[in-house]
Amino acid sequence: MSSEEAFLQQYDxxxxxxxxLTVDVVLLTVREGVLSVLLVERDTHPxxxxxxLPGGFVQVDEDLEAAAVRRLEHETGxxxxxxxxxxxxxxxxxxxxPRMRVVSVPxxxxxxxxPAPTPGVGxxxxxxxxxxxxxxxxLAFDHAAVLAAAVERARAKLEYSPVAxxxxxxxxxxxxxxxxxxxxxxxPLDPRNFxxxxxxxxxxxxxxxxxxxxxxxxxxxxxxxxxxxxxLLHPAMLRPGAHEPAGQVARA
Amino acid sequence: MSSEEAFLQQYDxxxxxxxxLTVDVVLLTVREGVLSVLLVERDTHPxxxxxxLPGGFVQVDEDLEAAAVRRLEHETGxxxxxxxxxxxxxxxxxxxxPRMRVVSVPxxxxxxxxPAPTPGVGxxxxxxxxxxxxxxxxLAFDHAAVLAAAVERARAKLEYSPVAxxxxxxxxxxxxxxxxxxxxxxxPLDPRNFxxxxxxxxxxxxxxxxxxxxxxxxxxxxxxxxxxxxxLLHPAMLRPGAHEPAGQVARA
DNA sequence: CGAATAGTGTCTCTCAGACAATATTGC
DNA sequence: GCAATATTGTCTGAGAGACACTATTCG
Numbered sequence: 001m002s003s004e005e006a007f008l009q010q011y012d013x014x015x016x017x018x019x020x021l022t023v024d025v026v027l028l029t030v031r032e033g034v035l036s037v038l039l040v041e042r043d044t045h046p047x048x049x050x051x052x053l054p055g056g057f058v059q060v061d062e063d064l065e066a067a068a069v070r071r072l073e074h075e076t077g078x079x080x081x082x083x084x085x086x087x088x089x090x091x092x093x094x095x096x097x098p099r100m101r102v103v104s105v106p107x108x109x110x111x112x113x114x115p116a117p118t119p120g121v122g123x124x125x126x127x128x129x130x131x132x133x134x135x136x137x138x139l140a141f142d143h144a145a146v147l148a149a150a151v152e153r154a155r156a157k158l159e160y161s162p163v164a165x166x167x168x169x170x171x172x173x174x175x176x177x178x179x180x181x182x183x184x185x186x187x188p189l190d191p192r193n194f195x196x197x198x199x200x201x202x203x204x205x206x207x208x209x210x211x212x213x214x215x216x217x218x219x220x221x222x223x224x225x226x227x228x229x230x231x232l233l234h235p236a237m238l239r240p241g242a243h244e245p246a247g248q249v250a251r252a
Numbered sequence: 253m254s255s256e257e258a259f260l261q262q263y264d265x266x267x268x269x270x271x272x273l274t275v276d277v278v279l280l281t282v283r284e285g286v287l288s289v290l291l292v293e294r295d296t297h298p299x300x301x302x303x304x305l306p307g308g309f310v311q312v313d314e315d316l317e318a319a320a321v322r323r324l325e326h327e328t329g330x331x332x333x334x335x336x337x338x339x340x341x342x343x344x345x346x347x348x349x350p351r352m353r354v355v356s357v358p359x360x361x362x363x364x365x366x367p368a369p370t371p372g373v374g375x376x377x378x379x380x381x382x383x384x385x386x387x388x389x390x391l392a393f394d395h396a397a398v399l400a401a402a403v404e405r406a407r408a409k410l411e412y413s414p415v416a417x418x419x420x421x422x423x424x425x426x427x428x429x430x431x432x433x434x435x436x437x438x439x440p441l442d443p444r445n446f447x448x449x450x451x452x453x454x455x456x457x458x459x460x461x462x463x464x465x466x467x468x469x470x471x472x473x474x475x476x477x478x479x480x481x482x483x484l485l486h487p488a489m490l491r492p493g494a495h496e497p498a499g500q501v502a503r504a
Numbered sequence: 505c506g507a508a509t510a511g512t513g514t515c516t517c518t519c520a521g522a523c524a525a526t527a528t529t530g531c
Numbered sequence: 532g533c534a535a536t537a538t539t540g541t542c543t544g545a546g547a548g549a550c551a552c553t554a555t556t557c558g
Contacts, residue, residue, distance in 0.1 A: 016272040017312035060269035064344040090342040092316040218557035219509025470530035471536025
């Protein structure tokens with residue numbers, strides 16, 4: 001009791017338990033219809049040679065999100081203005097880093113498809129990996145749990161917010177957006193209902209007034225859209241089957 | 253492995269910027285139909301004499317949630333098993349604490365109405381304060397932002413999850429649950445539609461088989477329920493007006 | 505022309521919101 | 532009985548999902 005009191009009244013930083021703080025970047029994109037995450041191969045201990053999320057220590061006067069954005073721009077070349085960035089939470093299990101007590105604050109980033117970036121400091125290799133192909137046991141630290149939380153957050157967020165547009169470029173077609181939803185949710189969507197839904201939700205899409213050029217398969221050119229100014233989708237996009245109890249389909 | 257040993261030996265913790273880590277507890281309850289938060293008055297610097305969320309430093313070998321639960325049980329007397337606890341995120345602005353760099357990981361807790369607890373260490377006063385009566389400018393640190401995030405999270409969470417039951421006791425009536433929704437959302441709800449909705453959503457409520465005793469105003473006794481085993485509500489409870497663009501009502 | 509993709513219209517079913525009507529208590 | 536609360540039923544309109552149909556491109 002009194003020791004804790006003395007503890008709390010101490011102003012000397014060295015009297016507080018020392019923590020190191022890192023930020024990690026869970027950079028997601030959709031490439032060729034597949035939800036992919038940027039992973040690096042660590043070339044230093046701990047977990048040397050294993051795959052990990054890009055990240056690093058926060059500087060003592062640096063804001064958490066600024067640290068994440070610095071890593072994002074430096075190690076992946078993604079400009080902050082072209083992406084969606086949000087904090088995922090704090091991961092602080094006492095033994096998640098073998099070196100010392102490290103708390104990590106991962107940031108979730110959605111960006112349009114990009115060329116594979118060049119390795120940064122502390123990494124020898126960097127690449128887009130399809131999320132479904134990631135082997136959780138081979139990720140460093142607790143990054144498997146971080147990635148799982150990120151993907152679940154992304155799936156939920158696409159339902160009620162317009163962030164899916166962050167996976168597209170400035171201008172995109174409804175089909176582009178649909179492929180984002182299909183990749184993140186992992187389910188096929190009816191193009192006709194999807195079109196009616198997205199164009200009918202106020203503030204979601206703003207028509208540019210021009211058409212896209214048809215793809216190699218031919219087909220009618222699609223109208224181009226920009227993201228609107230809505231921050232919340234109403235009515236929300238509904239993820240098929242996400243809310244059914246397991247076994248419901250088998251019983252039907 | 254020998255290289256890793258060498259690395260660990262040459263590794264110097266002071267080479268990394270030192271952070272202090274705190275947890276804060278945003279303990280919400282519904283008392284007499286009003287959403288209230290537990291606040292303490294600080295009796296030590298910084299912000300001595302101001303209101304704050306209960307919280308404190310994380311020990312070096314302590315899990316973040318364990319630290320929050322320790323504060324919860326120690327400073328408020330709420331047992332973890334009787335409440336809902338979830339992490340709210342990390343708040344880490346470089347100057348949020350005048351002493352040094354402190355990152356806080358607040359935890360959001362929902363608990364049934366309880367007697368006002370006794371002050372803990374570092375606090376001279378502790379009380380339930382209606383959330384609407386909290387003056388943001390008078391809260392210590394960035395706790396106004398933390399509280400705002402907590403309330404918004406609570407409002408959103410009631411829509412798609414059954415956590416509202418955490419504000420009730422073991423057994424409760426549909427009207428008890430409705431008063432929780434009305435207090436958190438700040439809107440009146442139709443008792444008849446609310447009843448049909450909650451009892452009709454699979455896994456939300458399980459009938460106990462007994463009735464409550466009528467209140468002082470008389471009235472028909474209500475059936476008692478327990479929370480069901482659903483983790484997600486489908487269909488979701490809808491918060492009236494939450495998704496309308498501002499000014500919609502004025503224009504109508 | 506046919507294949508492929510874009511976009512509209514229509515039907516049905518679920519469900520939210522409004523509210524009438526009935527049930528059960530205390531006084 | 533009357534007031535108060537609980538619970539059920541009924542109607543209407545919004546909207547999701549299924550899918551027929553039309554439009555526009557390439558080859």
